[in-house]
Amino acid sequence: MCIYYYGADLNIATQTTRMRMFKLAQYGARVAPKYDPESVTHIIVDKIVSRHIFLEKHNLRKLKDVPGHIPILTWDWVTDKGKGQFSKYAAFRRRNAVDSMPYDIDTNISSKAQRTAKGKKRASPRPPSSNSSDEEVSSIPQFTSSGRAKSKPNGPGRGDKAGASDEKGANQSEVSPRTEEDAGIGSNKDPLAEFYELARSERDAERYRYRDDETDDENEHPGSRAVTGSGRISRQSKFICDGIKKSYANCPNQDVIDKLTALKRIHENGFAKDDRFKVYNYNKCLGQLHSYPTRIHSREEAMLLNGVGTETAKKIMEIIETGDLRRLHYERTGDIKIVETFRGIYGVGGKTAYKWYVNGCRTLDDLRNRKGGVKLSTVQQIGLKYYNDINSRMPRSEAATIFDKIKAIALKIDPHLFIEIMGSYRRGKADCGDIDILITRPTDDGKTHAGVLCKLLRELRIAGIITEDLCLPDSWSDLELVYRGLCRKDSSSRRRRIDFLTVPYESRGAALLYYTGDDIFNRSMRMKANKMGYSLNQKGLFAGVVRDPHDRTRKLNQGTNIASSSERQIFEILGVPWQEPHERIRG
DNA sequence: TCGCCGCCATC
DNA sequence: GATGGCG
């Protein structure tokens, strides 16, 4: 089917409209950018749009100007498809009685039926057969500037967002500010859903870019190991380089994805002027492209994707129409993999990697030889030395073994310690990228965990578990410390990343929350907290935070800590149903 | 026009 | 202050 959806001008399309068009595409329909009687097979009209408006906007004089074989339906036809006839979902009653009866999708009734229906007027606004609660077209009054008359009680989670009309200033009442549909495709009742949607669209893309805890389906990628010194460098574990995962192999817009990814990498790796937020945005729309089920046909269709605006839409159309993106040819693209390899070194990001590249380094060995006189910080030296170790994951059992050893040693130092392993391990993952350990201590006996970390690390070094330090706290006496380093199970094991976090006992809930992640989950929670006027960080949930209007992230006051000792309490205040650690994964 | 998580360590 | 990294 080729469906033309009319809700509003696409440039100001509401979430609902965008979502619907997206859904149509998901169902396999082709979404037409404009009404063209030649190609369009169905028209879907938002029910708040009156016949009058519809006609006017399409330069039509009467409904009969729309060919009789093209039914004009409401959205409900889509969601309730198969159960009903066209007539039941006709967008405009007048046409309903006259034209659209015959074109039932299931029965394919011919025009004979038309005559039976013709002239038959219903006294009641809804046909007796209607079983749909709120979608009867004929009960929707004409849309006028006086606004949308109330047509139904606002059921929870139901109701269309007004605003799909062109008369955008018109005082359409907001029926229900947020429908489930606004939150995304196939959304659920989870109040975090909408924030997931936001956080995910930003990082989902990075599901593509980054390998992280959740992308287990890719664990034994053949190219997973970095190969140093060769031309064909690394697909280190942190990145999924050029390889497209199997599940993505049949993306209908794969060529677009490839070209845009190439462009993104140019920005990302310093070959072009650094544009952090362009990269951010490319990630966002690449994630959407991955899940988009059908080939994109038009600029308008492209613009439906979250993160695709005028510029990206242009690029997408250029790729679709010419199979190429000219921009790529006059950007320097050849050596991106090298820069990406460098970025895989712990402590190295885009800036540094590009600088080294400019200095003439091309392989990890060049760095080892300090070719071009490049300098490496101590952390970077460790990152380089254990490049392969750090960039690979360990089985869950290995993390468990290491943690058990550490816990035993810690409890020998102070048996009252609260010591927990967090991160992907706590979320129940089968393999872990690193080990995250939280340490605190109840204070009811008047003592604290101050000084414990220092002692513990000393013991762990002696035991040969901790091998290198990456980042040490500057003061060891605080209750709140962070340590990063490398460890190993025994002398024949690979090195693994390990982090220690100590916090005051009261903040253990917030700390657990933070350190357990995953990252998308954290961002979702923080985003929701922000929208509710709170601020959430690893120390707690804060109310009454006032931010400097000029300096975005700066807080003028730090607010009041209203919850920190229990994860559950934070969930509760934010109105998020409790989720066990293993449930805290995207979406 | 402004924000795009919020924080910390290192250099 | 710039850069990188953590969940």
Next chain:
DNA sequence: GCGA
């Protein structure tokens, strides 16, 4: 570069 997008989106509010």
